[in-house]
Amino acid sequence: MIRLITFLPLAVAAALVVVFFWTLKFGSDPSLVPSPLIDKPVPTFKIPSLTEGTDLTEEEFNGHVTVLNVFASWCLPCRAEHPLLMDLARDGKARIVGLNYKDKTKDAKAWLEALGNPYTRIGVDRTGRTAIEWGVYGVPETFVIDKKGRIRHKQIGPITSDQMLVIRRKIGQVAK
Numbered sequence: 237m238i239r240l241i242t243f244l245p246l247a248v249a250a251a252l253v254v255v256f257f258w259t260l261k262f263g264s265d266p267s268l269v270p271s272p273l274i275d276k277p278v279p280t281f282k283i284p285s286l287t288e289g290t291d292l293t294e295e296e297f298n299g300h301v302t303v304l305n306v307f308a309s310w311c312l313p314c315r316a317e318h319p320l321l322m323d324l325a326r327d328g329k330a331r332i333v334g335l336n337y338k339d340k341t342k343d344a345k346a347w348l349e350a351l352g353n354p355y356t357r358i359g360v361d362r363t364g365r366t367a368i369e370w371g372v373y374g375v376p377e378t379f380v381i382d383k384k385g386r387i388r389h390k391q392i393g394p395i396t397s398d399q400m401l402v403i404r405r406k407i408g409q410v411a412k
Contacts, residue, residue, distance in 0.1 A: 271371050271390040278304075278385050279369040283359040286336055286344055292359030297385040301330045301411045303403065304379040305355070306367060308339040309347035311375045313394035318351050320400045325354035330380070330407045334358035337367050337375050378403065382410035 273279070278294045285292055296302070305321060307314040325332050334355035336344045341360065348355075361367050370379070373392055380389035380403060389406040391399055 271387070273371050273387045274390065275386060275388070278381060278387060279366075281359075281366045281369055283335075283361055283366050286334070286341065286358035286360050288357070292333070292357055294385065296333060296357060297381045299383055301383055301407055302381045303330050303332045303407070304335060304370075304381060305332060306335045306337050306370070306372050306375050306377045308337045308375050309343040310339065311337075314376045315347075315351070317376055317394040317396075318354075320395050320397070321354040322352050324400070324404070329404070329411065331356045335367065335370075336360050337372070338362065338364050380406045380410060 278297050280294050282291050282293045297304075303321075303324065307318075321332060324330070332354050334357070336358055338361065344358075344360075348358075359366070370377075371390075376394050378391040378395055379387050382388050388410050389403065391403060395403065
């Protein structure tokens with residue numbers, strides 16, 4: 237009995253290690269956090285435009301398949317995914333709208349000047365309030381919105397080549 241009590245903590249620790257590594261190997265992708273906004277209309281909002289005089293509102297998403305990308309010039313993962321957004325903009329299958337998150341206007345404009353601008357419109361969310369309405373956890377995040385203004389997909393974190401394939405597939409599905 238004493239031997240069993242002595243080895244019990246070691247057995248429990250070994251079991252926890254096995255569960256931990258099993259979850260890492262076969263667990264779900266943390267970027268696939270379910271959003272309560274999937275299949276719901278985009279939130280109501282009104283924010284200033286980064287480059288134009290007209291405000292950006294939820295009306296922006298009616299009648300077009302749109303990708304909304306939440307970004308900031310200070311965000312290193314945003315810089316890493318930016319070439320993929322430039323490629324997506326070139327193929328023209330969806331409009332790309334930017335939501336510039338808690339950024340300085342001059343920094344955002346300089347960033348786009350240096351890297352290129354894939355966005356048809358860019359809204360400025362200085363306080364982060366609009367991002368909260370969209371359920372954003374942090375930057376970058378990307379949404380696919382159908383022609384009726386309903387959110388159909390959410391990507392948390394930077395887009396990789398594999399995730400871009402998923403986004404393109406979703407764009408194709410909602411474009412029908």
